[in-house]
Structures are given as structure tokens and as C-alpha cells.
Amino acid sequence: MATFDTPEELTKVLSKMAELAQADEALIQASKGKNLTISYEFPDLDVFFYTNFRDGEVEAGLGELEEDADIYLTMDSDIFDGMFTGKVNAAKAAMKGDLAFSGNVAAAMRLQGLMDDFKRIYFKAKTDA
Numbered sequence: 619m620a621t622f623d624t625p626e627e628l629t630k631v632l633s634k635m636a637e638l639a640q641a642d643e644a645l646i647q648a649s650k651g652k653n654l655t656i657s658y659e660f661p662d663l664d665v666f667f668y669t670n671f672r673d674g675e676v677e678a679g680l681g682e683l684e685e686d687a688d689i690y691l692t693m694d695s696d697i698f699d700g701m702f703t704g705k706v707n708a709a710k711a712a713m714k715g716d717l718a719f720s721g722n723v724a725a726a727m728r729l730q731g732l733m734d735d736f737k738r739i740y741f742k743a744k745t746d747a
Contacts, residue, residue: 638743639736650673661692666680688722689719
């Protein structure tokens with residue numbers, strides 16, 4: 619069974635995640651010194667999401683970016699959910715072709731330092747949505 623049956627279910631969680639991320643002090647602190655824009659595409663539900671970290675400022679939202687991202691991630695919503703709930707290993711998903719990645723590899727490595735905060739925020743967003 620799919621985690622998200624409709625685009626509306628996913629966008630509700632992503633909207634809440636964006637709201638929480640932009641106000642989360644731990645994520646804001648962790649993003650200091652980082653300049654990183656990530657574009658997410660969920661082809662199974664035709665949904666786009668982005669996060670933008672600019673030296674202690676966090677911006678996130680729905681939709682496609684008008685600017686170039688440092689990292690482009692394409693995956694079905696179940697893979698995204700699995701990555702943020704600890705059920706899916708991102709590296710293994712990429713090797714299996716369940717996660718497509720393009721962009722700056724060094725920038726992607728900087729993302730690892732933010733994953734614990736992202737997981738916490740995703741869990742709260744999914745619970746609250």
C-alpha cells in the first residue's frame with residue numbers, strides 16, 4: 619500500500635514540513651555556513667518540493683525552482699518517506715535506481731549533516747498533517 623495515495627496527501631505533509639523547517643532553530647543553526655539548494659521531484663504523484671539553505675536561513679516549499687539547484691533528487695514518494703523514516707537507505711535506493719541524483723556531489727555530502735533534523739521535522743509534519 620502506498621504511503622501517499624494522492625498528490626494532496628503528499629503536499630499536505632510537505633507543506634507542513636516546509637513550515638516547520640523554516641522555523642526550526644536546530645536546522646537553522648545546522649545550516650549556518652551552508653549554501654545549498656535541493657530540488658525534489660516525485661514523479662508518482664507529479665509533485666515538486668525544494669529546500670534552500672543560505673548560511674542560517676532556511677527556505678522550503680512546494681513547486682519547481684526557478685533557479686538552478688545544487689542537487690536534484692527524483693524518487694517516488696514511498697522512497698522519500700522511507701528515507702525520512704529510516705526504512706530506506708538512500709545509497710542503496712540510488713544503486714537500485716529507485717532514487718535518481720544529479721548535481722554537485724560535494725554539496726550532497728554536506729546534506730548528510732542535516733539529515734537528523736530533517737527526519738525529526740518530517741516525522742512531526744507527517745504526524746501533524
